[in-house]
Amino acid sequence: MQDAHSVFLAPWKQGANMMNDARTLYEHAGLFDVVQPGDKVAVKLHVGELGNPNYVRPFFLKQIVDEVKARGGKPFLTDTCTYYPLLRNNAVDHMETAVANGFGFAPFMVADGLTSENGITVESPDPLLPDVEVAGALHQADAMIVVSHLKGHPLGGFGGAIKNLGMGGVTKKSKLDQHRLLDLVIDQEACQGCGTCVDACWFNLPRIEDGCAVIDSPWCMRCPICSTACPEGAITLQNREKLPQGLAVAAKAVLNTFAPDKVAYVNFAMDISTVCDCAPSPGEIMSQNVGVFASTSALSIDAAGLASIDYQKLNSLHSQDCHGQVRKMAELQTPGSLEPKVITV
Template sequence: MEKSKVYFTNMHATGKENLLQKLHRLIKTAGIDQINFDKKYTAIKIHFGEPGNLAFLRPNYAKVTADIVKELGGKPFLTDCNTLYVGNRKDALEHLNSAYLNGFSPFSTGCHVIIGDGLKGTDDILIPVEGGEYVKEAKIGRAIMDADVFISLSHFKGHEAAGFGGALKNIGMGCGSRAGKMEMHSSGKPSVSAEDCIGCGMCAKNCAHGAITFTDRKASINHNICVGCGRCIGVCAVDAVQPASDESNDILNKKIAEYSLAVLNGRPNFHISLVIDVSPYCDCHAENDIAIVPDVGMFASFDPVALDIACADAVNRQPAIEGSLLEKNGCKHHDHFTDVSPETNWRVLIDHAVKLGLGSKEYELVTI
């Protein structure tokens, strides 16, 4: 089998070409113009960053990507889906406020921001997963599936459950609606903290299956009836409804691969990853520790599997930054991501993605 091409450029800049111009050249050299963008709605999937986190990608990189799409005749928009956990991105209004706070607006990026699964994280569409071992129908944000072309723009970093967060994590987990994220993270159903519940009744009002009842003005969820849609999480004003997070990391990674297949199957797609500010944990954290390795560079490919492998290989070739979590934990596993999060195995995600036909582990690195 022919190796997938992954294009790379480092973070050096000159008076003749700054980093944004290098990213533009990288994307064009990698062949994005092979895609027909003419009047096509183009979803650019990015993580806007939890407010307080400063490791997320700058909006400047998103503007370069959106500008290329427009140059090629497309109609780009930036997108992400609402979170499962309680934070500042759990509904579309807070999510948009967070995106704007972190610099992602039509004025800074040249395109609009659309939250993929709607106001309360319930606007999704069921997509069959061909060959899915754990997921038969993925729950993907409707706006993302409405797009004609899909582009992932990923901040490559560590992740406390998946090992690392790269293209596949950005696609699979990121494009899942709240119910989809529930399915990936959990083998169970949400529950209610009686201590926090104020008995307002909004969870029951929004439950389509009658799974929520009240005793002494405290809600409880019948798991025999609950389907795990997560609507109750999104409407609880006091965050009393909590998702289960009890799936094993290996199965979580396999579900991410299966959700990625649902997102990408049957339409043009292209992938960009920036290996900079490599924080030990996800950008969903409202804080980011110092980077675990020095900045590496920018990567692009049509193959998200090869792209993730190339980025992981590049990170593993770097020395640990003094004082970082990686240095503190040591390098006994000979893999930086396992050293940072020893309970994870990112290779499970890669192997399952290959099995599903999402890409190849074999790649040719083309340096520009």
Template sequence: MSSKVWYLDLKNKPRYASINDLIRRLFEVSGTAGVLDEGDLTAIKVHFGEKGCTTYTNPVYVRQIADMIKSAGAKPFLTDTNTLYSGSRKNAVDHIMTALEHGFGYEVTGVPLIIADGLKSGISTDIEINCKNLKSVRIADGIASADSMIVISHFKGHIVAGFGGAIKNLAMGCATAEGKRDQHRVLQPVTDVELCTGCGLCAKICPENAVTIRDEKAVIDEDLCASCGECISRCPADAISFIWESGIAPFNERLAEYAYGAALNKMDKAFYFNFIVNVTPDCDCVPWSEHQIVPDIGILASADPVAIDTASRDLVNGERGFKGTLLKTNHEPGGDKFRGTWAHTNPDIQLKYAEEIGLGSMDYELIVVD
């Protein structure tokens, strides 16, 4: 049976229509309130964006959904988890400061802000999943303990997963730092010594002190490395990369398994919103924002995270891509935009495997909201 995905088309919205009003309309028409009960402590899972990134979901848009949750009688709070890599969201103090600087304070969103895994990402709940790669997952207690959950995702590209949407927001976004390490550990960064300039930036930023400079080349200690990928995204010489051939499939499978674990106790108590705007090549975890690869498309809502990500992928691929961006191939409508951006990825793996383990369905019915 196909899952329903509601589609708010921003390309063809009436000239004088307020996006805020349209978001509230989408919430009503999609029946989001049906997953909420009176008095629910409702986690609004968002991504506050790394400092330097500007394409995270607009907090004013988040406010519209938060207000509708309160109107349904629930008690919402904004939440996210601390990062595995170093940066502006490594601990709850820095994380909250970054969220406030990006506009996610109470004065804008109207709801409190809680970092779900505690001060240093040490507060988790183990959830048994018994999947192929992982038997249990470590989910932030503030999310696992919530009565219901609304997941708001900025749909965009990702250097390993191909794209990041609802599934990735559940998987990485709901996991503690150790849980993130569970997902990343199948990836191993390696140094191309011919490209490496020995600048030392990778050694400086590595959160695990796994990189040293020897004979003016970066050397990575596999036993210490957490495979967070920060050295890859920050290397000015593009001298560090993952071993893509062996890492892409197991990473995406673990991603799907963690998403399944995060949603497992909320299968009937969660709803998902994907904002397909500012579709950048990179995750909002990087401290910058590249040019978007396709025009703004719209906002989707669904009770099925697999269906909403599949529909989001299809809508992005249906657009004509922008040239002069990191999208190098597949510009034509119907071309795979994420493989055109990151040729080594396979963005279908997370969808197909997530469906296989029971997270949702790739078969969807797209319902355009008037």
């Protein structure tokens, strides 16, 4: 098992066989040291929303699954139901999406159940979130390999290993709890009562009363759709820095259900888009492919990934501080470093 301050990088090489380079990377990083014979190994991924082409290529996941099997482990691909109502909102649609996107080569288990009913409440590592419901299948797994696509995110600034665990490793309840760390504010003087927000909302939650928008439902997830759609700029999301912090708190709660030496990470800094893989429409590709990172620390691997891209562009685009996640992880005394040692293989 490698030191948590170290991050290994297989740089992107035009014309190279990146699967061979990835295999070498995993050997140097000791990625599969987390696997013991008989272990039920969760390979945590994001299968991508149907129509979005930027998720991690399935053949890279098959390579990881095959190596887990070679070590005597019992791997299964896994993710959780989304809160928003697209094609990963329930286990049936999610599993069909996984197959459509090329992940039918291994068992795929929706970790929080058919409609996100399978969650286990664990003690929160920070008062920012009163409790965290960890997806049942992750809680029960013996080991975990977290495979993430490095990209931008409208609320978190960016998505990597921390977001993959913090938002992707919990139930819908805890997803909502994290989003509602933000405050939604409506400027009643600016609002014209046009109803654009009503039409835009996936949940049909806004309403118009006395010529002004009202959004007061406890089920509002504070997504940016209504604020982005408003032609008057009357709807704003405030205290945005709290969501990245919540991601870190939830991620640490998920990790606390595993022994320290039973989790490893791979981040693919390829097809780096300005927005996430959660919507059918892909975002702008913002940089050249960097390569593949591997580590035993969520903190270190995300810090190294941010250092390899123009995170200032994401900060500006999303009105966010991308380093909010990693700083909070460091504050939670997560093993790793904000300035990891990157070793090129």
